[in-house]
Amino acid sequence: MDQIRIGKFIAEMRKEKGLTQRQLADILLISDKTVSKWECGKGLPEVSLMLPLCETLGINVNELLSGEQLSAVEYQEKAEDNIMRLINEREENKKKMILSGVTVGVTIMATVTLFLVSGLTVLPNAARIALIVIGLLVMIGGLGVAAVLEWDAGGFVCPHCKEYFVPTMKAYLMGAHTITRRHLKCPACGKKSYCIRSLGKK
Numbered sequence: 001m002d003q004i005r006i007g008k009f010i011a012e013m014r015k016e017k018g019l020t021q022r023q024l025a026d027i028l029l030i031s032d033k034t035v036s037k038w039e040c041g042k043g044l045p046e047v048s049l050m051l052p053l054c055e056t057l058g059i060n061v062n063e064l065l066s067g068e069q070l071s072a073v074e075y076q077e078k079a080e081d082n083i084m085r086l087i088n089e090r091e092e093n094k095k096k097m098i099l100s101g102v103t104v105g106v107t108i109m110a111t112v113t114l115f116l117v118s119g120l121t122v123l124p125n126a127a128r129i130a131l132i133v134i135g136l137l138v139m140i141g142g143l144g145v146a147a148v149l150e151w152d153a154g155g156f157v158c159p160h161c162k163e164y165f166v167p168t169m170k171a172y173l174m175g176a177h178t179i180t181r182r183h184l185k186c187p188a189c190g191k192k193s194y195c196i197r198s199l200g201k202k
């Protein structure tokens with residue numbers, strides 16, 4: 001997706017409707033910073049905001065993603081292309097999440113096996129300690145790889161302003177979390193809350 005082109009198009013359509021960034025933001029129940037970010041090409045609207053945005057601007061999603069108004073013929077040509085690109089990105093992110101889960105599983109099994117072997121078999125102390133150290137290294141390495149994969153698989157949506165953002169690696173790793181939520185600070189409204197994982201557009 002050409003974010004800069006899409007951003008310019010959003011700005012153009014907004015002005016055509018006689019709306020300020022603030023007014024558009026109020027209609028969509030989001031912050032004006034978010035609108036400004038889209039228009040600067042620094043981010044795309046979260047999927048759940050695309051329909052209300054298009055409705056407000058009097059365009060369709062296909063035009064939004066193409067960054068231009070389309071004739072009927074162009075519309076057909078661009079539609080599949082845009083849909084496939086959105087689906088591919090979400091699929092890729094889903095794969096990363098699954099791979100991350102598998103990595104965690106394999107890591108835990110390998111670590112537990114190493115610890116069991118060191119604890120249950122008759123071994124010299126040095127070998128026992130070596131196994132425990134290897135087990136710890138496998139665990140740290142495996143969980144590290146899993147965390148990077150998961151961090152890379154899309155971003156989060158702020159429950160207050162619906163801003164979609166990708167946290168920094170540090171904020172991501174430090175944030176308390178459940179399976180689908182993570183405690184993060186929203187860059188748009190500044191509120192700290194449990195943000196919802198989204199496989200949507202980066």
Ligand SMILES: [Zn+2]
Nearest residue numbers: 158161186189
């Ligand atoms: Zn927010």
